[in-house]
Amino acid sequence: MPLPRSSVEDTGLPLPLPEPAAALQPAPLVLEHRVLKALLGAWALAACSAEETAAVEEHLGDCGSCADEALRLRGAVGLLHPAESLDLDPTLRTRVLEGCLDRRPPRIPVPEWATPYDAETARLDALLQDIGGAEWHAPVRLRWFEGDESTSRRTTVAGVIAHLLSVDGLVAVALGLEDPLGPATPEEPTPEARTEAYWRASHFPPTRSVRGPWREQSHNLVRTVAFADGGTSRTSEAERGGGSGRLTVAYGEFELPLSDSMLDRAFECWVHAGDIAEAVDYPYEPPAPRHLHRMIDLAARMLPGSLAERRRAGLSNAPARHLVAAGAPGRSLRLEIEGSGGGEWLIPLDSPGAVASAEREVAHVALDGVEFCRLAAGHVSPQEAAAGQDGDREAIRDVLFAAASLSRM
Numbered sequence: 001m002p003l004p005r006s007s008v009e010d011t012g013l014p015l016p017l018p019e020p021a022a023a024l025q026p027a028p029l030v031l032e033h034r035v036l037k038a039l040l041g042a043w044a045l046a047a048c049s050a051e052e053t054a055a056v057e058e059h060l061g062d063c064g065s066c067a068d069e070a071l072r073l074r075g076a077v078g079l080l081h082p083a084e085s086l087d088l089d090p091t092l093r094t095r096v097l098e099g100c101l102d103r104r105p106p107r108i109p110v111p112e113w114a115t116p117y118d119a120e121t122a123r124l125d126a127l128l129q130d131i132g133g134a135e136w137h138a139p140v141r142l143r144w145f146e147g148d149e150s151t152s153r154r155t156t157v158a159g160v161i162a163h164l165l166s167v168d169g170l171v172a173v174a175l176g177l178e179d180p181l182g183p184a185t186p187e188e189p190t191p192e193a194r195t196e197a198y199w200r201a202s203h204f205p206p207t208r209s210v211r212g213p214w215r216e217q218s219h220n221l222v223r224t225v226a227f228a229d230g231g232t233s234r235t236s237e238a239e240r241g242g243g244s245g246r247l248t249v250a251y252g253e254f255e256l257p258l259s260d261s262m263l264d265r266a267f268e269c270w271v272h273a274g275d276i277a278e279a280v281d282y283p284y285e286p287p288a289p290r291h292l293h294r295m296i297d298l299a300a301r302m303l304p305g306s307l308a309e310r311r312r313a314g315l316s317n318a319p320a321r322h323l324v325a326a327g328a329p330g331r332s333l334r335l336e337i338e339g340s341g342g343g344e345w346l347i348p349l350d351s352p353g354a355v356a357s358a359e360r361e362v363a364h365v366a367l368d369g370v371e372f373c374r375l376a377a378g379h380v381s382p383q384e385a386a387a388g389q390d391g392d393r394e395a396i397r398d399v400l401f402a403a404a405s406l407s408r409m
Contacts (some may be wrong), residue, residue, distance in 0.1 A: 378407030
């Protein structure tokens with residue numbers, strides 16, 4: 001039977017050798033010097049074809065003037081594309097969540113007054129995720145203002161997280177959640193006493209294992225206030241007394257409404273995250289402007305009480321000059337906070353129950369928002385705070401010292 005025409009007959013002869021690979025490649029481009037020089041700009045931008053790129057690069061090995069020009073053009077291209085940080089934008093999580101929630105609102109939204117705490121704990125957790133095992137033992141100095149003097153306490157990165165876990169436990173107790181201190185809970189529920197009790201109860205110095213309980217507790221706090229509010233989280237400040245916002249959190253010598261306490265915890269989380277970032281040499285940005293504004297507003301609302309407390313303790317050089325009935329207008333200081341999250345607040349000077357009055361303004365202080373927060377955190381002294389001042393010097397000094405006195409361990 002004859003073979004099909006498409007079959008190949010085995011003749012027994014050796015197969016022909018394949019053609020050299022070079023013979024299969026197209027011939028390289030041969031271009032004049034002026035053409036190659038004109039292509040240098042496109043070559044620097046990686047816009048040449050493969051054949052043109054090969055021709056230019058071969059030419060650069062033979063022509064010194066073109067090689068110098070190519071080097072200069074490549075440097076210029078580098079300036080057009082500056083190096084970008086590999087660190088994620090700290091606002092990325094917030095922007096992604098906002099974009100998602102704009103499309104599909106959550107069934108159980110987080111109350112507005114709890115969103116700064118939710119955001120700051122998430123940012124701190126992202127920082128903790130990036131640090132190495134040995135960095136958990138990096139030394140950190142907790143700083144605050146006591147009386148008229150700055151004070152501090154030495155601990156580690158892990159010790160700072162243990163401190164946050166202990167003090168956040170006050171909010172957990174107010175919400176009926178488990179106290180992280182357990183049997184070690186001190187009789188005096190101050191932040192300092194709770195922190196010291198937690199550190200003493202630990203058989204070994206805190207390690208990175210403290211991150212899990214702290215993060216779980218922060219999730220539980222946000223989840224609990226969200227469910228307790230039952231979807232009423234979009235209420236205004238005037239209406240925030242509803243839901244879980246009606247609860248109070250005891251700090252030993254004073255109490256705060258739950259809504260303000262969550263802001264206070266967000267503020268401390270940011271401040272101590274900055275302490276940790278400084279200890280491990282890591283960049284850390286301030287909170288989102290709207291969250292920073294709420295933190296500054298809380299500090300401004302607490303200033304009259306801090307002024308009165310300093311007078312009772314004999315720490316004020318300018319006692320109340322006028323007896324002002326509760327609800328009556330009194331001498332006031334205008335506190336101007338500049339930058340993102342800033343604004344203006346009138347601070348009553350003679351009584352916490354007095355009404356601030358623009359007509360009775362006796363002094364004006366201006367600070368940057370982050371600088372004011374550093375002052376309120378005890379990280380900068382009143383004498384060192386970069387503040388613009390005008391008016392009654394005694395009133396200004398009292399308000400700056402009262403702001404520093406808001407700080408605590």
